[in-house]
Amino acid sequence: MNYYNIQIVLQEVPHEISICFSVCGCTIRCHGCHSPHLWKENNGYLLTPRIYRETLDRYKGLATCVLFMGGEWHKENLIYFLNYALEQGYQTCLYSGEDKIDPQILKYLTWIKTGRWDAELGGLHSPNTNQRFVEVQSNTLLNHLFIKDHSS
Numbered sequence: 001m002n003y004y005n006i007q008i009v010l011q012e013v014p015h016e017i018s019i020c021f022s023v024c025g026c027t028i029r030c031h032g033c034h035s036p037h038l039w040k041e042n043n044g045y046l047l048t049p050r051i052y053r054e055t056l057d058r059y060k061g062l063a064t065c066v067l068f069m070g071g072e073w074h075k076e077n078l079i080y081f082l083n084y085a086l087e088q089g090y091q092t093c094l095y096s097g098e099d100k101i102d103p104q105i106l107k108y109l110t111w112i113k114t115g116r117w118d119a120e121l122g123g124l125h126s127p128n129t130n131q132r133f134v135e136v137q138s139n140t141l142l143n144h145l146f147i148k149d150h151s152s
């Protein structure tokens, strides 16, 4: 599994400080994709267990969640990485352009974002979006957390 970059992000998972791994090799090809650099499988750098562990160690006590932007196409690797994050006390999240995610991956996720990018419908901030941000265990839709002036 190659990653393009690792960033600390504040908006993608509400109320969490997330270590975000952007994974290369997305095959969905959304029209208007904001990250076409993620399409090529061999872009970026190999995400080795050592790099991954060192990154999670570095942000322990600072970040609260590990977020993967894609990577569901490397199921075994992704499950290994998610499981390690959970063992280290992190919450986990996957942003996917797919509508359905393998249940074996879901078992290791706190939150999941599904749905391809559609500029006419907008992203999670849009009330018309096709995308869904869900707390996995309770299957609760949490899109309202992304809309400004939400009341809860």
Ligand code: SF4
Binding pocket: 026, 027, 028, 029, 030, 033, 034, 035, 036, 038, 096, 097, 098, 116, 117
């Ligand atoms: S799922 Fe994300 S990275 Fe993949 S094509 Fe769509 S917008 Fe781009």
